[in-house]
Amino acid sequence: MQYLDNIIFLVLLVAGFGLFGKSLSKIYRNIRLGREINRSDRKAERWQTMARVAMGQSRMVKRPVAGILHLFVYVGFVIINIELVEIIVDGIFGTHRFLATIFGHTFYNIFTATLEVLAILVVIGVVLFFIRRNFYGVKRLTMKELFGWPKNDANWILIIEFALMVAFFIMNASDSALQTRGLLAEHGSFPISSNLFVPLFNQLGDNVLFGAERAAWWFHFIGILFFMNYLYYSKHLHIILAFPSTWYANLNWYGKFNNLDSVTKEIKLMMDPNADPYAVPAEGDAAEAPSKFGAEDVFDLNQVQLLNAYSCTECGRCTSVCPANITGKKLSPRLILMKTRDRLEEVGRNIDKNGKFEDDGKKLLNDYITKEELWACTTCNACTEACPVLLDPLSIIFEMRRFLVMEQSAAPQELNLMMTNVENNAAPWQYNQADRLNWAKD
Structure with missing residues (x-):
């Protein structure tokens, strides 16, 4: 029975990481439902972009208050969980503060003191974020969407992070008190917990202190496993997916319209007098006509766009700068990504249930995203410029508009008139080509 704790710990560890791996495999499968896209070019620039944006938080600090608070929470929470390595080793082998034997006395003291400072910054950050989100009235955080x-979900994440940090402090404080009494080997320096909690804990008996230390240790460990598996259901997937999203980000000009290979080839055939317009494309030809122009459902979007949908943190910076949204239009770039993710999750559940996707009579277009939203977009790129992790809701809007125009001929009347004029007059305006330079006569 002396190894019961170690066995329970190991079972929880395997189960926690097993469930997490299963969730990640579902996300990967769902993303793979999209069309393949080659984003393997300019690798050095991509690594630099990921380091600057995902790790360095360079875009977050464009709004200093939120950016600095997010930096506290992000850096603190990530580094503190390095201690998970120590918890795992201690839990499996029954050791106490394993890393102290690796780091040495001095460095381990610096390490634990640093973790405590970062932990108090995390507490400050999540408390201020909770107040800001629920009581301060930031418009982009209180929209009906x-x-x-x-x-x-956002509030639960803040509460979980707060609870984990409090458990961290209680664990350290009770450990420190037991070390002072000579009941545990002296390892670590705890500047925050020793001042906040130890004076209260000094009045407690040895058994109570041991119980508090063990309870906080187990709570911290189980809480991390719970948080890790909760991510699948949460917008906070971005703490993982922001890294691939920034690496695969579009490095070309924002809003640059991509030409379809099939259309480009068709134009070249029309302009080449020696070409055979009836020639059958070779099998695997990249310019072979796609099954569908544009996007009607998530299957028609590319894999990076689906990755973007999962990576959205719903911060609303894109929507807050969208001129269409500001002027009362129905469009919200944040909601475009949220609805794409919702549809993708629905498709995933369909596959889980049936073994493969069975037509459910729904599409991303109309059932989730309306034409009104799509045509409200001015393609100004404010949303892509504002996103802290380089997501591109505009590209989804582009593809769905392309489907409406090229597959359904369902463009607004103003655009149909313009395209007719281009076809007949080689200009968007409704006058004869011979009159195009009349404005310059005087």
Whole structure:
């Protein structure tokens, strides 16, 4: 029975990471439902972009208050969980503060003191974020598209992070008190917990202190496993997916319209008098006509766009700068990504249930994203410029518009008139080509 704790720990560890791996495999499968896209060019620039944006948080600090608070929470939470390595070793082998034997006395003291400083910054950050999100009235955080689960999800994440940090301090404080009494080997320096909690803990008996230390240690460990598996259901997947999203980000000009290979080849055939317009494309020809122009459902989007949908943190910076949204239009770039993710998750559940996708009579277009939203977009790129992790909701809008125009001929009347004029007059305006330079006569 003396190894019961170690066995329970190992079972929880394997189960926690097993469930997490299963969730990641589902996300990977869902993303792979999209069209393949080659984003393997300019590798050095991509690594630099990921380091600067995902790790360096360079875009977050464009809004200093939120950016600095996010930096506290992000850096603190990530580094503190390095201690998970120590917890795992201690839990499996029954050791106490394993890293102290690796780092040495002095460096381990610096390490634990640094973790405590970062932990208090995390506490300050999550408390201020909670107040800001629920009581301060930031417009982009109180829009109706966040009512219900999105708002509750954000609050639960803040509460979980707060609880984990409090458990971290209680664990260290009780450990420190036991070390002072000579009941545990002296390892570590705890400047925050020793001042906040130890004076209270000094009044407690040895058994109570041991119980508090073990309870906080187990709570911290199980809490991390719970948080890790909760990510699958949460917008906070971005703490993992922001890295591939920034690496695969579009490095070309924002809003640059991509030409379809099939259309380009068709134009070249029309302009080449020696070409055979009836020639059958070779099998695997990249310019072979696609099954569908543009995007009607998530299957028609590319894999980076689906990755973007999972990576969205719902911060609303894109929507807050969108001129269409500001002027009361229905469009919200944040909601474009949220609805794409919702549809992708629905498709994933369909596959889980049936073994393969069975037509459910729904599409991303109309059932999730309306034409009104798509045509409200001015293609100004403010949303892509504002996104802190380089997501591109505009590219999804582009592809769905392309489907409406090229597959359904369902463009607004103003655009149909313009395209007719281009076809007939080689200009968007409705006058004869011979009159195009009349404006310059005087």
